Structure formats: C-alpha cells, structure tokens
Amino acid sequence: QKALRIAVIPGDGIGVEVTPYGVRCLEAIGEIYGIPLHFEEFEFASVPYYKKHGDMLPKDWKTVLSQFDAIYFGAVGMPDEVPDEVTLWGSLIKFRREFDQYVNLRPCRLIEGVRSPLAGRKPGDIDFWIVRENTEGEYSSIGGKIFEGTDREIVMQETVMTRFGVDRVLKYAFDLAQSRPRKRLTSATKSNGINTTMPWWDSRVREMAEKYPDVNVDKYHIDILTAHFVQKPNIFDVVVGSNLFGDILSDLGPACTGTIGIAPSANINPEGKFPSLFEPVHGSAPDIAGQGIANPIGMIWAGQMLLQHFGHTEAAEVLLKAVENVLARSEPDVLTADMGGRGSTKILGEAIIAEI
Amino acid sequence: QKALRIAVIPGDGIGVEVTPYGVRCLEAIGEIYGIPLHFEEFEFASVPYYKKHGDMLPKDWKTVLSQFDAIYFGAVGMPDEVPDEVTLWGSLIKFRREFDQYVNLRPCRLIEGVRSPLAGRKPGDIDFWIVRENTEGEYSSIGGKIFEGTDREIVMQETVMTRFGVDRVLKYAFDLAQSRPRKRLTSATKSNGINTTMPWWDSRVREMAEKYPDVNVDKYHIDILTAHFVQKPNIFDVVVGSNLFGDILSDLGPACTGTIGIAPSANINPEGKFPSLFEPVHGSAPDIAGQGIANPIGMIWAGQMLLQHFGHTEAAEVLLKAVENVLARSEPDVLTADMGGRGSTKILGEAIIAEI
Ligand SMILES: CC(C)[C@H](C(=O)O)[C@@H](O)C(=O)O
Ligand SMILES: CC(C)[C@H](C(=O)O)[C@@H](O)C(=O)O
Numbered sequence: 001q002k003a004l005r006i007a008v009i010p011g012d013g014i015g016v017e018v019t020p021y022g023v024r025c026l027e028a029i030g031e032i033y034g035i036p037l038h039f040e041e042f043e044f045a046s047v048p049y050y051k052k053h054g055d056m057l058p059k060d061w062k063t064v065l066s067q068f069d070a071i072y073f074g075a076v077g078m079p080d081e082v083p084d085e086v087t088l089w090g091s092l093i094k095f096r097r098e099f100d101q102y103v104n105l106r107p108c109r110l111i112e113g114v115r116s117p118l119a120g121r122k123p124g125d126i127d128f129w130i131v132r133e134n135t136e137g138e139y140s141s142i143g144g145k146i147f148e149g150t151d152r153e154i155v156m157q158e159t160v161m162t163r164f165g166v167d168r169v170l171k172y173a174f175d176l177a178q179s180r181p182r183k184r185l186t187s188a189t190k191s192n193g194i195n196t197t198m199p200w201w202d203s204r205v206r207e208m209a210e211k212y213p214d215v216n217v218d219k220y221h222i223d224i225l226t227a228h229f230v231q232k233p234n235i236f237d238v239v240v241g242s243n244l245f246g247d248i249l250s251d252l253g254p255a256c257t258g259t260i261g262i263a264p265s266a267n268i269n270p271e272g273k274f275p276s277l278f279e280p281v282h283g284s285a286p287d288i289a290g291q292g293i294a295n296p297i298g299m300i301w302a303g304q305m306l307l308q309h310f311g312h313t314e315a316a317e318v319l320l321k322a323v324e325n326v327l328a329r330s331e332p333d334v335l336t337a338d339m340g341g342r343g344s345t346k347i348l349g350e351a352i353i354a355e356i
Numbered sequence: 357q358k359a360l361r362i363a364v365i366p367g368d369g370i371g372v373e374v375t376p377y378g379v380r381c382l383e384a385i386g387e388i389y390g391i392p393l394h395f396e397e398f399e400f401a402s403v404p405y406y407k408k409h410g411d412m413l414p415k416d417w418k419t420v421l422s423q424f425d426a427i428y429f430g431a432v433g434m435p436d437e438v439p440d441e442v443t444l445w446g447s448l449i450k451f452r453r454e455f456d457q458y459v460n461l462r463p464c465r466l467i468e469g470v471r472s473p474l475a476g477r478k479p480g481d482i483d484f485w486i487v488r489e490n491t492e493g494e495y496s497s498i499g500g501k502i503f504e505g506t507d508r509e510i511v512m513q514e515t516v517m518t519r520f521g522v523d524r525v526l527k528y529a530f531d532l533a534q535s536r537p538r539k540r541l542t543s544a545t546k547s548n549g550i551n552t553t554m555p556w557w558d559s560r561v562r563e564m565a566e567k568y569p570d571v572n573v574d575k576y577h578i579d580i581l582t583a584h585f586v587q588k589p590n591i592f593d594v595v596v597g598s599n600l601f602g603d604i605l606s607d608l609g610p611a612c613t614g615t616i617g618i619a620p621s622a623n624i625n626p627e628g629k630f631p632s633l634f635e636p637v638h639g640s641a642p643d644i645a646g647q648g649i650a651n652p653i654g655m656i657w658a659g660q661m662l663l664q665h666f667g668h669t670e671a672a673e674v675l676l677k678a679v680e681n682v683l684a685r686s687e688p689d690v691l692t693a694d695m696g697g698r699g700s701t702k703i704l705g706e707a708i709i710a711e712i
Pocket of ligand 1: 192193223444449603637639
C-alpha cells in the first residue's frame with residue numbers, strides 16, 4: 001500500500017496549537033487501520049515566514065506541494081502584524097485557486113454534548129452539508145481604485161462567475177443531495193438585489209435541476225436564508241452557495257450547532273489532479289492564541305474528512321465516533337471554553353487520542 | 357401646522373394586506389396628538405401595475421412622489437409571475453437610489469412576548485441598530501455577460517464603492533453610536549477575502565473613527581459576524597455594513613429576536629432633499645399571501661419610524677408602546693403564526709389600534 005503523503009502547514013495563531021493534535025489523531029487511526037501516512041511539515045504560509053522572506057510562500061511552492069496527496073492546514077493570519085488580505089491571498093486563497101479546489105465542503109451537525117445557542121434543538125435536528133464554490137465569484141482578483149486619496153475616490157471589485165466554474169460545483173452539490181435520504185438541495189441566491197450574476201446563478205441551478213428530477217430543489221435569498229438557519233435549521237439537507245455566500249453560511253451554520261471550534265472544511269479538487277486541502281473552519285484567532293485553550297476538534301475533524309476523502313471510510317467513522325464519544329461525556333474539565341468548559345487544547349486533544 | 361404628506365404604496369402580496377393596518381395606526385395616533393396626516397395611495401410599484409403597463413412605475417413617478425414628505429411602502433414582487441430583479445430594480449431599489457435614501461436603518465430588539473429562537477435570551481438582551489448603506493456597493497447596475505449561452509459563458513457584476521457614499525453612511529452610524537449610552541460601533545467587513553473594496557472600507561472606518569474618539573469601534577468579517585449574532589447578540593450596539601452585508605444582517609438580526617414579521621426599516625435621505633421611505637423588512641411573501649395571516653407589526657412599526665423621523669417623538673413612543681403592550685400580553689388568539697399564535701392580520705392589527 002502506497003503511503004498517503006500529507007503536507008502539514010500549521011500556519012499562525014491557534015493553527016499552530018491545534019495542528020499537532022490533528023496529526024496525532026491521524027497517526028493513531030492510521031496505525032490501527034494500517035493506513036500508511038507520511039507527514040511533512042512546512043513553515044511557510046505563516047506570518048513569521050512572511051516577515052523573514054517578504055512573501056507567504058517560496059517560489060517553488062506549487063512544485064513542492066504538488067508532490068503531496070493532501071494538505072493539512074491549520075490557520076493563517078495575524079492581522080495586527082500583516083493585513084489579512086496579504087496573508088490569505090498569499091496562501092490559502094492561492095492554494096484553493098491554483099490547486100483548483102473548487103468544492104469547499106463543510107458539515108453542519110448538532111452533536112450530543114455540544115450546547116446549541118438555539119432553543120430546543122437536539123442532536124440530529126441539525127444535520128446538513130454546505131457546498132461552497134471555492135475558486136471564483138466574489139473573491140475575485142479584478143478590482144481597483146480611481147481618484148485615490150481624493151473626495152472623488154471610487155473603488156471597484158468585480159464578481160466573476162463562469163458557467164464552467166458554477167456548473168461543476170452545482171453538479172457536485174446535486175450529486176451529494178442525490179446520495180442522501182432526503183435528496184434536498186437549497187441554493188443560496190440574491191437575485192432580487194444582485195441583478196446580473198445572481199439571476200444567472202439561479203438559471204444555472206434550474207438547468208442542472210432538470211438532470212436530477214429526484215432531487216427536491218429550492219432557493220432562498222441569502223438574507224432570509226440566514227434567518228432560516230436560525231429559525232428552522234432542520235429543513236436543510238445540502239445547501240449550495242457562491243464563494244461569499246458559502247463562506248457566510250458555513251460560519252453561521254456551525255455557530256448554530258454550538259461552536260465554530262469543532263467545524264471542519266474540505267477544499268476539494270474532485271478530479272484529484274491537485275492535492276485537496278483540509279482545515280478547520282475557524283481562523284488563527286489571535287485573540288485567544290498562545291493561551292492553549294483553542295478547540296482542537298475543528299482540526300481533528302478536518303483530518304477525518306481527509307480520511308473519508310481517500311476512501312478510508314471505516315477509519316473516518318471511528319475517528320468521528322471518538323470525537324462524538326468525548327463530546328457526549330460533556331465533561332466541563334475536558335471541553336474547551338468555546339463549549340462552556342474549562343479544558344485546554346491539550347486535555348481535549350489527549351482525551352480524543354485516548355478514545356481512539 | 358402643515359400636514360405630513362404620505363404616499364402609500366401597498367405593492368404586492370402581504371404588502372397589500374398589512375398596509376391598511378399601518379395607515380390606520382398612524383391615523384389613530386395622528387388624531388390623538390393632533391398631527392395632520394395626508395395619505396394618498398398609489399397602485400404602481402406592483403405586479404398588477406406592471407402587467408397592465410409593462411413597467412413598474414409611470415414615467416412621471418419622480419415628480420409625483422417628490423411632492424410627498426414620505427413614502428409608506430408595503431412590499432413588492434411576485435416571483436412566479438415576474439422575476440424579482442425586474443420588480444425590485446423597477447421600484448424599491450430605484451426609489452432608494454434616485455431619492456438618495458442612503459441610510460437604511462433597522463432596529464433589532466428582543467421584545468417581551470416574542471419568543472426568540474435563541475436559548476436563554478430575554479427582553480433587553482438584544483437591542484441594537486443596523487445601519488446599512490443603501491445606494492451603492494454590491495447592488496450595482498454595472499455588469500454583464502460574454503459568450504452567452506455557451507460553455508465559455510462568463511458573467512460579471514461590479515461592486516462599486518465611493519468615498520462620498522461610504523463616508524456619509526459611516527458618519528450617520530458613528531453619530532448614532534455616539535448618541536447611545538454604550539457608544540459602540542461594529543463594522544461588517546470581509547477584507548480577508550474581498551480584497552479590493554473591503555480593505556478600503558476598513559480604512560474609511562479607521563479614518564472616520566479618529567473623529568469620534570469616544571466611540572468604541574470594532575470590526576468583524578461578515579462570516580464570523582453572523583455567528584456572533586447568534587452566539588452573543590448582546591454585544592452589539594450599532595452595526596454598520598455595506599448594502600449587501602447590511603441586507604443580510606438585517607434579516608438575521610430580527611430572526612434572532614423572534615420573527616422578521618415585526619421588523620421595520622427606514623430608508624432615509626437624511627438631508628430631506630427627497631422623501632424617505634418606510635417599509636417592513638419582510639417582503640411580499642407569496643407563500644402566505646392571500647391567507648390574511650401576515651404579521652402587520654413590521655408595517656406598523658415602520659409607521660412608528662416615520663413619526664420618529666419627523667420629530668413626533670412622543671407619538672412614536674406611544675405607538676411603539678401600544679405594539680409592545682399587545683405583544684407582552686402574548687395571547688395565542690391574537691399573535692400571528694410567525695410568532696406561534698393563531699391570530700390573523702386583522703385580529704392583531706385591530707388589537708394594536710384598540711390599544712392606541
Ligand atoms: C427585496 C430586496 C431587493 C431587498 C434588498 O435586498 O434590499 C430586501 O431584502 C430588503 O432588505 O429591503
Ligand atoms: C480566511 C478567509 C479568507 C476564509 C474565507 O473567507 O474563505 C475563511 O473565512 C474560510 O471560510 O475559509
């Protein structure tokens with residue numbers, strides 16, 4: 001069996017703190033299931049690297065990372081030191097785009113032992129996937145300023161959607177919806193206000209829907225959709241959105257299930273032409289960095305998605321089960337602060353490793 | 357005393373159903389406080405009008421409506437008959453832009469008697485304002501397609517922000533924050549992903565903040581900001597956002613306080629050069645239209661904002677108090693379905709008129 005080659009990029013802030021626990025969980029599972037895993041850690045894509053080299057990445061980053069099957073990514077950015085748009089566009093957003101990881105897949109699940117901020121919701125009530133377009137749309141590199149520094153200053157940024165780019169992510173979302181018992185797909189739109197790109201997005205959804213007569217499709221404008229996430233999250237099964245809308249929904253969704261700290265994210269190049277990237281949904285969280293209190297579950301669960309992605313279904317299930325078991329015990333000394341406990345990254349991380 | 361001239365535009369769907377109760381509440385309050393109100397109703401800005409005339413508005417709409425002090429607007433759109441982008445850009449969005457209603461002001465308040473979907477939140481816990489830029493930004497009229505209908509199809513839409521447009525709405529938001537006890541302003545951004553317009557938005561906020569040393573300013577990326585709305589809505593005082601971000605937050609915020617059905621919205625031209633427009637946050641809601649079950653409070657509360665806008669503070673307070681009293685009694689036979697009751701638009705509307 002060929003080893004899975006995994007490039008580990010801890011990044012900044014709590015990314016550095018949670019990464020070791022993610023790696024150790026993968027190692028533990030890999031040993032049990034005889035999955036050979038080869039890890040190699042990189043210090044680039046971090047603020048310290050940027051400060052030393054004036055760039056987030058080495059010149060040959062694409063060649064270097066292309067030799068891996070997957071990238072296991074912590075979090076990047078220290079906005080007080082370097083602006084976020086520099087660090088993110090210089091690393092994560094570059095990876096997504098240049099490795100054509102056009103699907104960003106994120107689960108929203110209310111899990112036993114994690115308290116939801118929503119009243120009266122119990123485990124099982126919330127259980128859906130968000131499929132986010134991950135390479136184009138509102139995150140465009142086209143834009144600029146005119147009359148800079150004067151009262152007449154104008155700043156523009158172009159949203160760019162392509163049929164190629166939208167159709168392929170819609171196809172992924174429809175396939176996913178079709179594979180699930182409820183077969184329901186919700187499209188996030190804003191065609192009443194954003195009147196060029198979004199009506200067109202709607203028309204692509206309509207056309208794709210014809211090929212999936214068994215999938216139940218609906219759409220909501222993004223404003224009321226965020227309201228529905230809070231008021232009736234149980235109705236969702238698979239939600240598909242543009243780069244920006246998917247970004248918003250995939251923070252809001254996990255927040256509704258208790259904490260962003262446990263949410264994982266897979267940036268997938270479905271064709272496997274380039275490595276896919278697995279990361280927690282949370283960022284580097286400078287406000288709590290260095291205190292050792294970050295929730296390691298987002299990172300660990302991202303590792304679970306990595307295993308799943310490479311077809312190690314049973315190993316992935318066991319890893320998720322270990323996380324669920326630890327959460328279900330709901331021990332205040334073990335859970336981290338974002339879940340109302342007083343545990344540390346280390347305590348919670350070790351508990352999950354022990355459970356495995 | 358000169359009469360306040362109010363143009364009434366019921367629009368479509370539940371807009372038509374809630375408007376009469378809004379007008380009657382204003383009439384009742386006007387009588388008590390001796391505020392002369394002159395109402396004139398218009399059938400344009402509706403789908404039936406569009407079907408008859410091929411346009412949402414008559415040619416001379418601007419001259420006609422300019423003679424009024426305010427527009428009292430229900431809701432517009434019947435997407436199964438005419439696409440939303442046609443009806444909205446042909447009416448509401450046109451009003452906002454051509455009447456330079458550059459501030460969209462929306463309260464988020466958890467009120468006694470209205471159940472919040474958030475666990476453990478009580479009246480008073482959530483009480484903030486959203487200030488939304490209302491004329492430019494993501495709702496731009498610049499955009500188009502190339503290679504239409506082919507596999508190479510590309511669709512673009514430009515976000516346009518101007519220093520003129522952003523600074524004046526920021527000023528409004530800072531002034532509002534400064535007038536409140538907590539003096540706190542939160543800016544919605546996404547400068548890590550939307551890397552031209554949003555870092556610039558941040559810099560405008562920073563520059564404006566220097567003029568308000570007593571205002572406590574922070575900013576959050578829109579994704580995590582939606583999460584905070586659910587997880588700690590109590591921290592907010594005044595939240596300012598671009599056209600799109602303000603739109604999203606002002607549906608999510610009211611949803612967190614129980615129902616969008618009670619939320620009002622003031623589209624303000626602060627200089628009074630053009631009429632301002634007052635409307636409920638909810639839309640025409642085709643799914644429940646015609647059943648007589650729509651919540652009239654969004655419309656009634658919008659009337660309250662109208663009174664407030666024209667300096668009728670006491671009358672506005674009494675109207676809001678009447679709404680609060682009826683809600684506080686929390687009678688299932690009176691409350692509409694969106695608040696868990698079985699009342700009708702008529703029953704709830706009449707109850708508030710009686711309370712006045
Ligand atoms: C109907 C729609 C165009 C409108 C908007 O997006 O501005 C509405 O959602 C609102 O919030 O007033
Ligand atoms: C850090 C930021 C650029 C990123 C995004 O907006 O995509 C993050 O919020 C995410 O969701 O992965």
